[in-house]
Ligand SMILES: [Ca+2]
């Protein structure tokens with residue numbers, strides 16, 4: 001037996017070991033570099049690709065909670081028609097105002113039927129406003145349904161007969177009690193009110209309007225010629241100094257008022 005025949009088994013064993021080691025390294029390397037596909041579980045047990053997609057969607061989703069802002073609402077100051085032309089200017093953070101609406105004061109909801117995509121149009125008033133001063137309110141909304149604050153028009157005088165507007169308020173003169181009087185019990189609270197056209201209503205208050213003493217409309221039993229009357233129950237007020245106020249309105253809506261101070 002020569003030396004080659006003794007070495008062959010050792011060489012064969014070494015070759016087998018080397019091949020096995022190479023095979024292990026190749027398999028191990030292939031496993032580590034295999035990308036995680038949509039259907040292959042990552043460490044957390046969830047598809048890696050889907051997880052990334054959800055995260056991106058969440059970051060890009062923005063809720064619009066900012067309402068539009070109206071900067072201008074144009075109407076005529078006098079109208080001889082019940083149809084009032086108007087023009088609204090509004091802006092929104094999204095860049096797009098999707099709706100406009102005009103009302104006589106009621107705040108709309110986003111689903112009201114009166115919304116229009118046009119910033120200008122005509123609002124038709126009821127016939128009852130003829131001869132009166134009044135205002136309209138404009139609102140704007142965005143695609144998310146956010147509604148702006150009300151923006152009031154300038155005062156509009158509606159006169160179908162073509163007359164000139166009454167801008168003169170009533171005259172008001174409290175006749176009882178007198179300023180500085182000391183009063184007790186239930187006392188008459190009277191005021192003389194006149195107007196160039198006609199008086200409509202007189203309101204009586206105490207403590208800067210905090211206490212409603214009464215109301216007297218023209219033609220009621222509490223009204224005789226230019227005198228309007230209510231009764232002040234001083235037992236409902238604390239002892240001391242109190243303001244008494246009268247507010248009078250004419251039929252056009254012009255207002256005037258007077259204050260006096262009494263001691264209880
Ligand atoms: Ca908005």
Ligand SMILES: [Ca+2]
Nearest residue numbers: 168196197250
């Ligand atoms: Ca008047």
